[in-house]
Amino acid sequence: MLTAGAMVAVVEQLFADAKLHYGHGTSNARDEAAALVFHVLGLDHGAAPANYVEPVSDQQRIEVLELSERRMQERIPLPYLLGQAWFAGMTFVVDGRVLIPRSPIAELIEARFEPWLKADRVRSIVEIGTGSACIAISCARAFPEARVVATDISAAALTVARINVAKHGAEGQVQLLETDHLDGIQGTYDLIIANPPYVPREEMAALAAEYRHEPELGLVSGADGLDSARRILQDASGLLDADGLLVLEVGAQWHALEEAFPELAFTWPEFEHGGIGVALVHAADLHGLAGCD
Numbered sequence: 001m002l003t004a005g006a007m008v009a010v011v012e013q014l015f016a017d018a019k020l021h022y023g024h025g026t027s028n029a030r031d032e033a034a035a036l037v038f039h040v041l042g043l044d045h046g047a048a049p050a051n052y053v054e055p056v057s058d059q060q061r062i063e064v065l066e067l068s069e070r071r072m073q074e075r076i077p078l079p080y081l082l083g084q085a086w087f088a089g090m091t092f093v094v095d096g097r098v099l100i101p102r103s104p105i106a107e108l109i110e111a112r113f114e115p116w117l118k119a120d121r122v123r124s125i126v127e128i129g130t131g132s133a134c135i136a137i138s139c140a141r142a143f144p145e146a147r148v149v150a151t152d153i154s155a156a157a158l159t160v161a162r163i164n165v166a167k168h169g170a171e172g173q174v175q176l177l178e179t180d181h182l183d184g185i186q187g188t189y190d191l192i193i194a195n196p197p198y199v200p201r202e203e204m205a206a207l208a209a210e211y212r213h214e215p216e217l218g219l220v221s222g223a224d225g226l227d228s229a230r231r232i233l234q235d236a237s238g239l240l241d242a243d244g245l246l247v248l249e250v251g252a253q254w255h256a257l258e259e260a261f262p263e264l265a266f267t268w269p270e271f272e273h274g275g276i277g278v279a280l281v282h283a284a285d286l287h288g289l290a291g292c293d
């Protein structure tokens with residue numbers, strides 16, 4: 001009898017031989033193989049050791065091998081093949097219209113941005129560039145008293161975002177808005193969050209094939225990768241509450257951001273589960289930014 005554990009071992013070897021690129025939810029062949037097999041078998045990751053002895057039917061084996069083949073031949077990231085990604089302990093529907101959720105901001109959301117924010121006082125949140133709405137919806141879950149406005153310039157992405165808002169029953173809390181960054185947003189907010197595009201244009205061609213399945217609008221942002229980040233730093237100032245916090249992911253561009261804004265006091269939190277380059281800026285510091293109100 002073929003077990004889940006044996007099936008994972010077979011797929012792990014296939015993936016290792018194919019020299020795939022990871023980074024869309026897993027970081028190695030073993031975890032990627034387990035994610036695929038467990039999904040097809042409908043098994044719970046939390047109970048992983050016990051589930052390794054579960055039997056695999058012929059039909060399940062064929063499905064696993066077909067998906068593995070597409071993963072290897074077409075270099076499609078696994079979450080697109082499965083139509084689902086995990087973020088902050090929740091699942092989100094994903095397809096090629098949205099970036100695959102993987103931001104380390106998930107860890108900050110689960111900690112309710114403490115100790116950088118007085119979490120109990122958070123009533124209003126804006127997310128810029130929501131994609132699948134994974135950040136907006138997990139913020140709504142972490143801050144049940146807050147209303148969340150989530151923008152994206154991509155109508156296609158917002159179609160997927162709407163599916164996820166409905167899936168998580170967050171319609172009463174999360175408002176989706178098609179706009180450029182913060183254009184048209186009014187009022188003041190306790191928390192502004194953005195995981196905007198931040199890949200420098202010329203670096204796009206050098207990215208692994210897996211990334212070319214994702215929308216370029218979700219990845220590239222000008223020559224140095226910081227076009228979006230600059231807009232956000234300028235525009236967020238007028239919308240943040242006096243005690244508010246801006247959370248801005250720029251990944252590997254964190255050093256370039258520090259150089260571009262030497263007058264800003266960025267805090268760079270460390271992450272237990274990996275990831276870099278998420279800047280925290282307090283409203284008081286942002287208000288001092290040259291050129292801001």
Ligand SMILES: C[S@@+](CC[C@H](N)C(=O)[O-])C[C@H]1O[C@@H](n2cnc3c(N)ncnc32)[C@H](O)[C@@H]1O
Nearest residue numbers: 101129130131152153154180181195196197218
């Ligand atoms: C890196 S993805 C992040 C998606 C999602 N928030 C996440 O963390 O998985 C960036 C998102 O910003 C959106 N975007 C790009 N340019 C934008 C703009 N000018 N205004 C608003 N959103 C924009 C893209 O469509 C994409 O959905």
